[in-house]
Amino acid sequence: xxxxxxxxxxxxxxxxxxxxxxxxxxxxxxxxxxxxxxxxxxxxxxxxxxxxxxxxxxxxxxxxxxxxxxxxxxxxxxxxxxxxxxxxxxxxxxxxxxxxxxxxxxxxxxxxxxxxxxxxxxxxxxxxxxxxxxxxxxxxxxxxxxxxxxxxxxxxxxxxxxxxxxxxxxxxxxxxxxxxxxxxxxxxxxxxxxxxxxxxxxxxxxxxxxxxxxxxxxxxxxxxxxxxxxxxxxxxxxxxxxxxxxxxxxx
Numbered sequence: 001x002x003x004x005x006x007x008x009x010x011x012x013x014x015x016x017x018x019x020x021x022x023x024x025x026x027x028x029x030x031x032x033x034x035x036x037x038x039x040x041x042x043x044x045x046x047x048x049x050x051x052x053x054x055x056x057x058x059x060x061x062x063x064x065x066x067x068x069x070x071x072x073x074x075x076x077x078x079x080x081x082x083x084x085x086x087x088x089x090x091x092x093x094x095x096x097x098x099x100x101x102x103x104x105x106x107x108x109x110x111x112x113x114x115x116x117x118x119x120x121x122x123x124x125x126x127x128x129x130x131x132x133x134x135x136x137x138x139x140x141x142x143x144x145x146x147x148x149x150x151x152x153x154x155x156x157x158x159x160x161x162x163x164x165x166x167x168x169x170x171x172x173x174x175x176x177x178x179x180x181x182x183x184x185x186x187x188x189x190x191x192x193x194x195x196x197x198x199x200x201x202x203x204x205x206x207x208x209x210x211x212x213x214x215x216x217x218x219x220x221x222x223x224x225x226x227x228x229x230x231x232x233x234x235x236x237x238x239x240x241x242x243x244x245x246x247x248x249x250x251x
Contacts, residue, residue: 030137030138030139030239030240031137031138031139031140031149031192031237031238031239032135032136032137032237032238032239033061033074033135033136033137033138033149033151033235033237034133034134034135034235034236034237034238035059035133035134035135035151035232035235036133036232036233036234036235037132037133037231037232037233038230038231038232038233039230039233040155040227040228040230040231041056041057041131041132041231041232042054042055042056042131043055043056043057043155043156043157043158043227043231045156045157054131055155055156056128056129056130056131057077057129057153057154057155057231058077058079058080058096058097058129058153058154058155058156058185059075059076059077059097059129059151059152059153059154060073060075060076060077060080060097060100060151060152061073061074061075061076061136061149061150061151062074062100062103062104062149062150063144063147063148063149063150064103064147064148064150065146065147065148066146066147066148066191068148070103070104070105071144071147073100073104073121074125074136074138074149075125075126075127075136076097076100076121076125076126077126077127077128077129078126078127078128078129080093080096080097080114080115081115081120081121081126082115082117082120082121082126083114083115083116083117083120084117091176091177091179091180092110092112092114093114093156093176093180093181093213094112094113094114094176094212094213094214095175095176095180095181095184095185095209095210095211095212095213096114096154096156096176096181096185096213097114097152097154097185097209098113098185098209098210098213098214098215098216099150099152099185099187099209099216099217099218100150100152101113101114101213101216102215102216103150103216113216140194144194145193145194145195146191146192146193146194146195147192148189148190148191148192149189149190149192149203149237150187150188150189150190151187151188151189151203151235152185152186152187152188152209153185153186153187153188153231153232154181154183154184154185154186154209154228155181155182155183155227155228155231156179156180156181156182157178157179157180157181157182158181158182158183158227158228159182159183160182160183160224160225160226160227162224163175163182163183163184163211163224164182165177165178165182169212172211173211173224174211174212175211175212175213176212176213181211181213183208183224183225183226183227183228184208184209184210184211184219184225184228185208185209186205186207186208186209186222186225186228186229186231186232187205187206187207187208187209187218188203188204188205188206188232188235189203189204189206190202190203190204190235190237192237192239194239198239199238199239199240200236200237200238200239201236201237201238201239202234202235202236203234203235203236203237205222205229206218206220207219207220207221207222208221208222208225208228
């Protein structure tokens with residue numbers, strides 16, 4: 001119970017806004033995660049009778065300690081946080097953001113590691129992914145000086161030659177079928193040291209998730225990915241000073 005209360009207090013005060021229209025000046029102690037959209041940020045998602053809509057990707061942002069142990073979620077897209085997928089054909093979409101899901105380590109009643117409509121995400125902020133560049137601002141406890149910030153990003157129905165719609169379940173390139181992810185999620189990581197004096201940290205693309213979402217493993221081979229690699233142009237983390245506490249002023 002104590003952990004749940006502390007998590008809610010920590011994460012309910014995060015700020016979430018557009019980089020292009022950033023009216024919030026972040027103060028001493030703030031950490032800002034800024035994601036810049038790439039050329040493939042918006043992706044054609046099929047609807048009915050051949051119609052399509054431009055969808056932004058699904059995203060999860062979370063914190064780990066320097067040993068890779070999960071600490072807490074900062075932000076997760078609304079659809080995966082609440083299981084509110086459209087046109088998923090009953091697919092729970094375990095292949096959407098599997099590294100984040102398995103890092104959290106919360107197994108639900110159906111045996112999968114992603115939130116359900118009955119039990120939606122409670123340890124982070126969720127919302128519709130912005131249709132362009134955005135940032136998330138936070139403050140940390142003064143006990144947390146070194147940590148990792150990870151981001152996992154994925155588009156639905158983002159097929160390519162290696163991950164086709166026709167891939168059969170059980171095949172190495174199967175990623176959820178015609179309503180699935182197709183190209184697997186990509187994962188960025190940043191090591192943060194608030195005592196180093198460094199004010200800006202660049203994210204590093206470290207690999208992709210398992211295509212079918214069966215585990216939380218990372219594959220460093222990106223040779224089979226195409227458009228997925230262009231969903232994000234750049235991710236950076238900016239910091240201000242080192243004394244921080246879990247509270248965020250949102251104006």
